[in-house]
Amino acid sequence: MTALEAVPTNRPSAQRDIPVRRLGTTPDVSGDDWIVAGDPIFSHLLASLSAVFPNGEDFFVASVRRHRDAVADQPELKAQVKGFIGQEAMHSRAHRTLNARLAELGYNTVRADKTIGRICSAILGMRPKRLAIAATAAAEHYTGLLAETALDHEPTRKILFGQEAIEPLICWHALEELEHKNVAFDVMVASGGGYPITVAGFFVTTTALAGYIAVEWGRSVFEDRHKITAANVRQFLRNFPRQRLISVPFFVDAFKYLRPGFHPDDTDTDALIEHWRIELADVADTPKRSAKGSASS
Numbered sequence: 621m622t623a624l625e626a627v628p629t630n631r632p633s634a635q636r637d638i639p640v641r642r643l644g645t646t647p648d649v650s651g652d653d654w655i656v657a658g659d660p661i662f663s664h665l666l667a668s669l670s671a672v673f674p675n676g677e678d679f680f681v682a683s684v685r686r687h688r689d690a691v692a693d694q695p696e697l698k699a700q701v702k703g704f705i706g707q708e709a710m711h712s713r714a715h716r717t718l719n720a721r722l723a724e725l726g727y728n729t730v731r732a733d734k735t736i737g738r739i740c741s742a743i744l745g746m747r748p749k750r751l752a753i754a755a756t757a758a759a760e761h762y763t764g765l766l767a768e769t770a771l772d773h774e775p776t777r778k779i780l781f782g783q784e785a786i787e788p789l790i791c792w793h794a795l796e797e798l799e800h801k802n803v804a805f806d807v808m809v810a811s812g813g814g815y816p817i818t819v820a821g822f823f824v825t826t827t828a829l830a831g832y833i834a835v836e837w838g839r840s841v842f843e844d845r846h847k848i849t850a851a852n853v854r855q856f857l858r859n860f861p862r863q864r865l866i867s868v869p870f871f872v873d874a875f876k877y878l879r880p881g882f883h884p885d886d887t888d889t890d891a892l893i894e895h896w897r898i899e900l901a902d903v904a905d906t907p908k909r910s911a912k913g914s915a916s917s
């Protein structure tokens with residue numbers, strides 16, 4: 621298997637700080653309405669997505685840790701791995717809190733969490749052992765795209781994540797996904813991962829994620845079918861073309877991952893990161909520690 625070219629250290633991501641912040645708010649979601657106002661169909665999609673994160677992010681951390689030795693001689697990336705692990709641990713915790721609240725409100729986050737746990741365990745046990753980091757690198761490509769869409773496209777953010785208790789959590793999580801979007805990919809490359817395993821990881825993640833979302837979202841909507849009114853369906857149909865989470869451009873961007881030579885930095889999101897670091901300064905704690913991407917800076 622041919623290793624991908626070593627990732628040049630002058631890429632934007634090689635210089636990036638990966639600070640670990642604590643979210644200053646608790647996602648105390650109101651039960652007065654669906655989490656997407658008037659729209660149980662998109663609400664169930666969001667609950668299904670949120671249920672991915674606790675076990676999903678624990679899996680990302682386990683995959684990256686498995687190859688920690690491969691970055692021992694790259695101090696910048698080693699420091700970024702530390703930041704990545706810290707950020708994902710905080711996300712996992714915040715989504716556990718959110719998911720527990722969603723379960724109280726009747727969403728099926730407990731069942732979904734178990735399903736994701738089983739999927740992640742299965743991928744961690746697959747051979748070759750490098751497949752898990754390749755699946756993680758692909759999953760981070762998806763979370764990076766979700767993050768970019770949420771932060772850069774206001775209608776998507778307001779329609780899908782507009783509830784007061786959810787928006788800060790989503791924006792904080794999205795900002796940090798952009799900050800560390802290169803890490804799993806660079807660890808995969810450092811561990812000797814070549815194009816075939818990159819593609820295999822992408823197909824494992826895409827199949828698992830698409831299958832999970834289709835089944836869990838569909839099942840949740842079906843189970844709540846008696847609560848869904850004609851007005852709810854009209855709201856979903858109004859929301860659908862205005863959001864970009866499920867859209868043709870999103871899937872086109874997702875499949876750019878398969879281009880030989882792809883790197884997460886191919887899309888420059890540094891201006892977006894800078895904007896949201898300022899925007900969220902009051903929402904998330906001052907960094908306790910930071911992983912400096914550049915040892916020389």
Ligand SMILES: [Fe+2]
Nearest residue numbers: 677708711797
């Ligand atoms: Fe995360």
Ligand SMILES: [Fe+2]
Nearest residue numbers: 708760763797
């Ligand atoms: Fe992530």
